[in-house]
Each structure stands twice: as structure tokens, then as C-alpha cells.
Amino acid sequence: MPDRDVRTLQDLIWYQYAKIIARRALGPDAKQEHYGFVKQTLRGLQSGKKQWSDITREDWQLVESEKQCVYCGTIDNLSREHLVPKTLRINDRCPTCDIIQSIHNQVWSCRPCNSQKGTMGLYAFFAKRLPSDRKFYDRIPPLAEKKYLKTIYECLGKCTSLFSDVPQLWKQPDVLKLDEILQNVGRL
Secondary structure (H helix, E strand, O other): OOOOOOOOHHHHHHHHHHHHHHHHHHOOOHHHHOHHHHHHHHHHHHHOOOOOOOHHHHHHHHHHOOOOOOOOOOOOOEEEEEOOOOOOOOOOOHHHOHHHHOHHHEEEEEHHHHHHHOOOOHHHHHHHHOOOOOOHHHHOOHHHHHHHHHHHHHHHHHHOOHHHHOOOOOOOOOHHHHHHHHHHHHOO
């Protein structure tokens, strides 16, 4: 469950990103051990004092990494997987939108994992994949989650008014709300 400073959809995206930064800088248990670092990063993103890297950085990480399934690690039957499903239809521009259709929104996935994910969002897929793990969201590979968060941010920020029109979308925010909102707004 996110922090009390997470009140909007945009805050939730930044909170997840702050956790990724903390895990990368401080290790896998960073959220519990270095909660202040996560909070400081979140506040920096909220205030604009801290910026996340351009998505091109993750594109290069994908190109330079070993070619394996981002979900299970196999090297067999790989294809490109769209993290945010390419069937997303927020508006009429989605089928040709570079944000959705390009490498910005892609990772390597084996055919079985790609089929299992289908049109699910990344968080819904991992919740289904790891049903007994309360913190399934901490098991998502950082590269996939960063690309997913940035793609959602771009899609919802540029093509909807959810960031400005709906200041508080829920009483108890959680990452599955991101996928639910994407599902409803994008008619997946």
C-alpha cells in the first residue's frame, strides 16, 4: 500500500518509480530499510526538483541486455511484448502513437508469457502470476516496470485529463488501480 502522500494517479506512478530508484541504489529491501529515501525521491518528483530519466535510457538498457523473457528468463520463443497493450484506445491516435507502438513500450517475452499476459496491465499480470505474494509488485523486473510507468504517464498525461481533472481517484490507492484505470480509459 502506498504512502499517505500518494493522493493522485500521478503520485502513484511517481511513488512506484521512487521505489525502483531506491531498490537500485540501496538494494532489494530498500523500501523497508530506507523509507526516507523513497519519500525524499517521491517529494522531489512531485515538486519537479527531481526528474526521471528519458525513456530512451530504458530502450538502451533493453537493447544492451541479454535477449531473454523479461517475465521468466527463458531465451526460447521470444517476441516483442507491448507492456501497455497495443490495443489501447484512449483516442483515435493510439494505433499510430509512438508511445504505444514503438520500442518505448516493448520488452522481450517468450510466447507463453506473452499469451498469459494478453491485454492485462503489468501489475494485474504479476498479481495473477504470483497470487500468494502480497508484494507481487516488488517482484516486477525494474526495466519492465520503469518502461510501463513511463508509458502510462505519457499516455494518460498527454491524451487524457486524468492528472488534472481527478485529483483523488480512490481512498486506498494501490498499483492495481493503474491497470484498472488504463483498462477503463483505454477500453482494453
